[in-house]
Amino acid sequence: MNKTKDRAWFALFTVPLIFIFTTVVIIPFIIGIYYSFVKWDGIPANPKVFVGFDNYVQIFKDERFLASAWHTVKFTVLALLSVNVLGLVFSLLVTAKLRVSNAARTMFFMPNLIGGLILGYIWQFLFTDAMEFIGSKTGLGHIFFNWLLSPQFALYAMVVVFTWQMAGYTMIIYIAGIQGIPDEMMEAAKVDGANLWQRITKIIFPLLMPAFTICLFMTLSGAFKIYDVNLSLTKGGPNNATEMFAMNIFNEIFGYGHYGLGQAKAIVFFIIVAVLTLTQVAITKKREVQM
Amino acid sequence: MKKTSRLLSEVLLVALALAFLSPIYIMVVNSFKSRAELYENALALPSSISFEYYSKALEKMNFFTAFANSLYVTAISVVIVVILASMTAWMLARTDHKLSKIIFMVFVATMLIPFQTLMMPLMQVMDWIRTNLHIPMLNTREGLIYMNVGFHASMAVFLYHGFIKSIPVALEEAATLDGCSKFGLFWRIVFPMLKTITVTIAILDVMAMWNDYLLPSLTLSDKALRTIPLSTFYFFGEFTIVWNLAMAGLTLTIIPVVIFYVFAQKYIIKGIAAGAVK
Numbered sequence: 365m366n367k368t369k370d371r372a373w374f375a376l377f378t379v380p381l382i383f384i385f386t387t388v389v390i391i392p393f394i395i396g397i398y399y400s401f402v403k404w405d406g407i408p409a410n411p412k413v414f415v416g417f418d419n420y421v422q423i424f425k426d427e428r429f430l431a432s433a434w435h436t437v438k439f440t441v442l443a444l445l446s447v448n449v450l451g452l453v454f455s456l457l458v459t460a461k462l463r464v465s466n467a468a469r470t471m472f473f474m475p476n477l478i479g480g481l482i483l484g485y486i487w488q489f490l491f492t493d494a495m496e497f498i499g500s501k502t503g504l505g506h507i508f509f510n511w512l513l514s515p516q517f518a519l520y521a522m523v524v525v526f527t528w529q530m531a532g533y534t535m536i537i538y539i540a541g542i543q544g545i546p547d548e549m550m551e552a553a554k555v556d557g558a559n560l561w562q563r564i565t566k567i568i569f570p571l572l573m574p575a576f577t578i579c580l581f582m583t584l585s586g587a588f589k590i591y592d593v594n595l596s597l598t599k600g601g602p603n604n605a606t607e608m609f610a611m612n613i614f615n616e617i618f619g620y621g622h623y624g625l626g627q628a629k630a631i632v633f634f635i636i637v638a639v640l641t642l643t644q645v646a647i648t649k650k651r652e653v654q655m
Numbered sequence: 656m657k658k659t660s661r662l663l664s665e666v667l668l669v670a671l672a673l674a675f676l677s678p679i680y681i682m683v684v685n686s687f688k689s690r691a692e693l694y695e696n697a698l699a700l701p702s703s704i705s706f707e708y709y710s711k712a713l714e715k716m717n718f719f720t721a722f723a724n725s726l727y728v729t730a731i732s733v734v735i736v737v738i739l740a741s742m743t744a745w746m747l748a749r750t751d752h753k754l755s756k757i758i759f760m761v762f763v764a765t766m767l768i769p770f771q772t773l774m775m776p777l778m779q780v781m782d783w784i785r786t787n788l789h790i791p792m793l794n795t796r797e798g799l800i801y802m803n804v805g806f807h808a809s810m811a812v813f814l815y816h817g818f819i820k821s822i823p824v825a826l827e828e829a830a831t832l833d834g835c836s837k838f839g840l841f842w843r844i845v846f847p848m849l850k851t852i853t854v855t856i857a858i859l860d861v862m863a864m865w866n867d868y869l870l871p872s873l874t875l876s877d878k879a880l881r882t883i884p885l886s887t888f889y890f891f892g893e894f895t896i897v898w899n900l901a902m903a904g905l906t907l908t909i910i911p912v913v914i915f916y917v918f919a920q921k922y923i924i925k926g927i928a929a930g931a932v933k
Contacts, residue, residue: 373837377746381739388805392776464665471672477912479866481884485891486682494697540928592868613771634772
């Protein structure tokens with residue numbers, strides 16, 4: 365009797381969410397694997413032709429996809445560096461116990477609240493118009509020009525916007541790490557004659573390792589999956605030079621109507637993201653043991 | 656001497672923060688300028704303040720409708736996620752059989768799946784439900800809410816589960832002895848104790864859902880149903896080169912975010928730190 369009652373409560377509490385979750389995540393994931401083995405144009409009346417691993421073979425011959433993979437890797441590496449360097453600098457600045465620290469922290473974090481789509485549009489104006497204006501006024505036209513028109517600089521523009529969005533976010537995590545360092549330790553180092561640089565490199569950095577790991581992988585997965593900023597800032601242009609992974613998948617499926625091929629790309633994308641994330645978890649766990 | 660250097664660093668820090676936010680300044684000042692003035696100097700303050708472009712942007716973006724849609728979808732989705740995920744996580748954390756462990760593992764494992772992997776088959780499933788079961792999952796705000804709940808379920812269950820594991824069972828056992836039903840026990844005793852993690856989850860989800868573009872763009876096609884990111888997308892596509900109007904529209908979309916930030920700043924920053932460290 366009691367056991368049946370417990371089971372009924374268990375079901376009442378968990379089934380609604382499990383049901384929604386299954387229809388939105390689990391079932392699409394499973395049939396998504398099936399779709400990756402067929403050739404289909406997305407029109408329900410047209411047949412889905414089973415082609416085995418053909419789609420997967422085709423992916424690796426698809427030069428545009430390989431190019432988008434390369435852009436994503438380049439973008440991710442650059443973004444990883446700039447976001448974390450800036451976030452760390454901000455966190456060191458606002459933990460320096462100045463009266464304006466809180467205000468500065470609030471301001472540094474602000475862009476993170478604005479959605480990627482809107483951020484990309486704001487910066488589209490900055491790059492197209494404000495940059496050209498600065499270039500013509502200062503005579504530094506080789507730095508201040510419309511970055512979005514150059515294949516190479518358009519990618520840097522993406523890095524700039526992503527950094528503007530994410531630096532405040534990593535700053536918050538680094539601040540939590542820095543505040544966890546006991547004051548006495550810093551005082552003792554000061555008394556022993558360690559200068560600011562030594563205190564940063566010899567005490568703060570080693571104790572910030574857990575925060576580093578979190579921030580690195582947060583930016584890594586964020587940069588790797590970027591879509592909204594890509595869409596609103598460059599639309600993948602000029603000439604597909606900034607088309608990232610996520611956008612390539614979207615275009616393949618909904619742009620060209622290659623549902624099977626696009627879904628196979630989406631599965632490959634999932635595998636890469638999963639491997640990256642699992643590596644993160646493994647590394648984080650290892651660090652926790654050491655701490 | 657020490658005082659002056661301190662003052663100097665304070666001034667420098669504020670200057671740096673202001674420079675960091677200069678894109679917002681540029682956006683706002685240009686939303687007031689005429690076309691000629693904008694092209695003459697994109698960085699200067701406007702010579703006169705006119706809300707001409709704002710009223711035009713409000714109208715072209717259908718701003719109030721979009722705002723109401725975003726608010727409706729985000730608020731209801733977050734409330735449902737909080738209610739269902741806290742209940743589920745509590746049951747999973749407090750029952751010790753295999754099934755709970757497996758369900759929890761599935762929730763955690765699916766956090767690895769990027770949205771792009773699910774988007775196309777998800778649309779097929781929802782379309783199938785619409786044609787065969789006659790439930791309007793696509794092109795309705797309620798359908799979007801349903802999918803939002805599904806996508807944010809695993810993260811919420813994961814965070815609640817971790818938090819519940821850290822609070823002692825003793826209190827709940829005492830309440831059970833007093834004859835409290837599971838339902839009463841959860842809502843009267845357990846849920847109030849989950850306040851901090853609830854705030855974290857709510858903030859993370861509000862930010863993600865409010866700013867989401869891709870899922871609404873796939874599910875909503877009616878103009879009248881557009882959320883703020885969607886209406887911004889169509890508005891910007893139409894008026895790209897009319898920069899002053901575009902900047903007025905973007906400024907409008909940021910106003911609600913700034914208001915939210917001003918009021919919930921403390922919780923947002925705490926929530927971000929707590930949500931990341933998990």
